[in-house]
Amino acid sequence: MQTVFTPKLCIECDACVDICPTDCITFTENGEELDLRGRLTAPSLHLDQPLYISDALKTGRIMAKDEDVCLHCGLCAERCPTGAWDMQKFLLEITHAGTGCRKPQRKAA
Numbered sequence: 001m002q003t004v005f006t007p008k009l010c011i012e013c014d015a016c017v018d019i020c021p022t023d024c025i026t027f028t029e030n031g032e033e034l035d036l037r038g039r040l041t042a043p044s045l046h047l048d049q050p051l052y053i054s055d056a057l058k059t060g061r062i063m064a065k066d067e068d069v070c071l072h073c074g075l076c077a078e079r080c081p082t083g084a085w086d087m088q089k090f091l092l093e094i095t096h097a098g099t100g101c102r103k104p105q106r107k108a109a
Helices: 015-019 033-038 075-079
Strands: 002-005 025-028 051-053 062-066 085-088
Touching: 002 062, 015 025, 015 075, 033 051, 075 085
Parallel strands: none
Antiparallel strands: 002 085, 025 062, 051 062
């Protein structure tokens, strides 16, 4: 499951921020990435992990979510009064190595 955010439905009531058990959701002014990471409710220290940044909301602020700490529990979607948050299933396809990548088996003597 993954969280999907629709900015045009958001009224910035902060219900999702209040219910989030990991504090991974923040409504703030947009800015340079390093500055923005420091202003998150739970500052993001893993620079290799991208943040999810929404388009500008009605107030001009953005919603930032740190995917590194999100549990995908769905509480934000349950709490959202406008349906701006939604939980959706997705299919993760992983490439598997073929038989040519396996070590040859040794025959017993």
